[in-house]
Amino acid sequence: MTQSTQTTGSMREYWRRNVGYMAVLLAIWATVSYGCGIVFVEPLNAVTVGGFPLGFWFAQQGSIFVFVVLIFVYYLLMLRLDRKYDVHE
Amino acid sequence: MTIKIWTYIMVGLTFGLYLVIAWMSRVKDTRGFYVAGGGVPPLANGMATAADWMSAASFISMAGIISFTGYTGAVYLMGWTGGYVLLALLLAPYLRKFGKFTVPDFVGDRYYSDTARVVALICAIFVSLTYVAGQMRGVGIVFSRFLEVDVNTGVIIGMVIVFVYAGLGGMKGITWTQVAQYLVLIVAFLIPAAAISRMVTGSFIPQLGFGSSILSGPDAGRHLLETLDQIGQDLGFSAYTSAFGPGNKSMLDVLCMTLALMVGTAGLPHVIIRFYTVPSVRAARLSAGYALLFIAILYTTAPAVAAFARYNMVGTVNEAPYAQAPTWFKNWERTGLIAWMDKNGDGVIQYRAGAPFAGKPQSSGQIGAHGQVLLANAPAPGANELYVDPDIMVLANPEIAALPAWVIALVAAGGLAAALSTASGLLLVIASSVSHDLYYRVINRGASERARLTLGRVMIGVAVCVAGYFGINPPGFVAQVVALAFGLGASSFFPILVLGIFWKRATREGAICGMIAGIGFTMFYIVQTKFLGMAPWFMGVSPEGIGAVGMVLNFAVTVVVSALTPAPPQAVQDMVETVRFPRGAGAAVDH
Structure with missing residues (x-):
């Protein structure tokens, strides 16, 4: 971390961006699982898509697919961010 | 070849594979x-x-x-x-x-x-x-x-x-x-x-x-x-x-x-x-x-x-005369994972909501009029005659699908x-x-x-x-303690690990109090509701879910106690800073 003492400002900026990405991705995580899959499951179940009541689909299939995508998106975002702020390995 | 011979072959082959891998990846150092x-x-x-x-x-x-x-x-x-x-x-x-x-x-x-x-x-x-x-x-x-x-x-x-x-x-x-x-x-x-x-x-x-x-x-x-x-x-x-x-x-x-x-x-x-x-x-x-x-x-x-x-399962078994029940039904009946009690004596399997009888099936050792295993259990009220262990859904699947x-x-x-x-x-x-x-x-x-x-x-x-x-x-409580394992994981480690990384100000006193409060509450609640037979008193939350409440408690206690105690030493705060940036992650070391 020797370079971080010289460029504290940019390091702080890097960390803020990272926390920002996490906040957005975790908001999506909570929305699909706790929102679509649990809290709003009953109104969503009134909608049927391809044989699935929508709320049920989110609870047993959709949220899991979204979780996988979220982790890979975070990986790619951080790959770019690490390079931009020159902290990559 | 019979199922048993095939099983010996499959299990033998996979175990052999694990042992070969074990020999090839034997190690000489702690790392x-x-x-x-x-x-x-x-x-x-x-x-x-x-x-x-x-x-x-x-x-x-x-x-x-x-x-x-x-x-x-x-x-x-x-x-x-x-x-x-x-x-x-x-x-x-x-x-x-x-x-x-x-x-x-x-x-x-x-x-x-x-x-x-x-x-x-x-x-x-x-x-x-x-x-x-x-x-x-x-x-x-x-x-x-x-x-x-x-x-x-x-x-x-x-x-x-x-x-x-x-x-x-x-x-x-x-x-x-x-x-x-x-x-x-x-x-x-x-x-x-x-x-x-x-x-x-x-x-x-x-x-x-x-x-x-x-x-x-x-x-x-x-x-x-x-x-x-x-x-x-x-x-x-x-x-x-x-x-x-x-x-x-x-x-x-x-x-x-x-x-x-x-x-x-x-x-x-x-x-x-x-x-x-x-x-x-x-x-x-x-x-x-x-x-x-x-x-x-x-x-x-x-x-x-x-x-x-x-x-x-419902399609093949419900309202079917026992004499015509599929072979897999009779195979698994012998293991006690599926059981039928002909409560109305019509020789037909009725599957309805509710328990068929008290407890898990206990064979009486006798065979009934239709060839079924007779049970020693006391029948429960209600029309349901079928007991099915959930495990059968995966275990008997290949037989059901022929x-x-x-x-x-x-x-x-x-x-x-x-x-x-x-x-x-x-x-x-x-x-x-x-x-x-x-x-x-x-x-x-x-x-x-x-x-x-x-x-x-x-x-x-x-x-x-x-x-x-x-x-x-x-121990009779293996199934029950799984709830405890997750409750403990949630209420002990998670909050202090997250705070340890994202909040430099989190202190030793905060973490110790937080862990003890989180685990203490979670364990107390699980013991009360699972072992002492108390009703789930915290807003009806079942013991499997109480770890979520324990986690929030751990977060709260850690934050409050940390705010009241002296900040962590500079070296620790620097370490937290270092952990946040990827560069320089060498191999794991034991100092």
Whole structure:
């Protein structure tokens, strides 16, 4: 971390961006699982898509697919961010 | 060839494979023993993590539980996958950058306190022991059902196999056998799933068949889920896809249970340590993605299998005269996993909501008028005559779908792979907690590399024996304590790990008070409701979900106490700063 003492400002900026990405991705995580899959499951179940009541689909299939995508998106975002702020390995 | 011969061949081949891998990946130093030398590629670590995570419960029991609870089964599906998002975003990259061997290592260093380290290692041992006993029992049961050996012999065979590869290769041996075990278990799960999906809906892909129309029979052309909803209501159950309502858990309870399982997953030490084994921070992030991808393959298939199996079971068994019941029904009746009590004496099997009789089926040793096994149980009121153990939904699946004998044998090998892979990961946590965290870090800092490696191997042996003891003499509460394992993971580690990384101001006093408050409350509530028979008094939250409340309590106590105590030393704050930036994550070191 020797370079971080010289460029504290940019390091702080890097960390803020990272926390920002996490906040957005975790908001999506909570929305699909706790929102679509649990809290709003009953109104969503009134909608049927391809044989699935929508709320049920989110609870047993959709949220899991979204979780996988979220982790890979975070990986790619951080790959770019690490390079931009020159902290990559 | 008979099913039994095929099972010997499949189990023999897979065990042989694990032993060969164990010999090839034997290690000579503690770095290899605890973190596989830190050189595991992300894809392999993803597979190993998936096998480590998916236990006998995921492989054998989960689809069956969903089959009988419908929508509510989503608690397990979301709860046991959503935690990986938390791991990937909040923990794995930073713990990898920190780069030590164990979870108590991080807690002890970050909170500059051996008290915190010891509290953490006690939690780690307790959580892991609880879990591993269930796995050993699972190994014994698979052996006894498929190979007809005694359960105890099965447990001992399992113990010897795990001891050989975990003792020889430590984390390195475990990692590479887990990669093989993942492949065995996923193939064993997918082949019967694809076959049954094709049988019911005509689609080879279970995730698509789940939403398709039924291919043939009286319900041909109707959507599977719509049909299941109606069948359920006709027989007095609630609709399969409907949430909450009478007979189901409340919304608050579903929320709490899902949260407790997610956070518990992210706080389980045997999962967290897998991220110490990869070469870089980037690899830690990527391998969390692979891990969840590999887990999701099973976890999105399981609810589909649950729906197919339920449709099949009700269709073939309900209102069928016993004399015409399918062969698989009679095969599994002998194991006590399925039972029929002809309460109205008409010789026809009636399946309705409610328990058929009190307790688990107890054979009276006699055969009834229709050839059924007679039971000694007291009949329960209500019209239901059928007892079905949830495990049957996966175990009998290949027979229901009329698949060849080798597929049935493969399911046995898959169940063993799931149980053994999880058991070995847990055993390593127990061994490292004692030999590394307690002996080396707290008792004897001058221990030689050689002595520590030997102690690590001895501890694996001790842990195997303790786990085997509980596998042979299962305490009546094994099923109940699984709730405790997740509750403890959620209410002890997760909050202080997250605060340790994201809040420099979190102090030693805060973390110790937080851990004790979180665990204390969670344990107290579980003991009250599970063992002392009290009603769940906290807003009706079931004991499985109380870890979520314990976690919030831990967060609150840690924050308040930290704010009231002096800030951590500058060196610790600098360490937190370092952990946040990926560059410079060398191999894991033991200082």
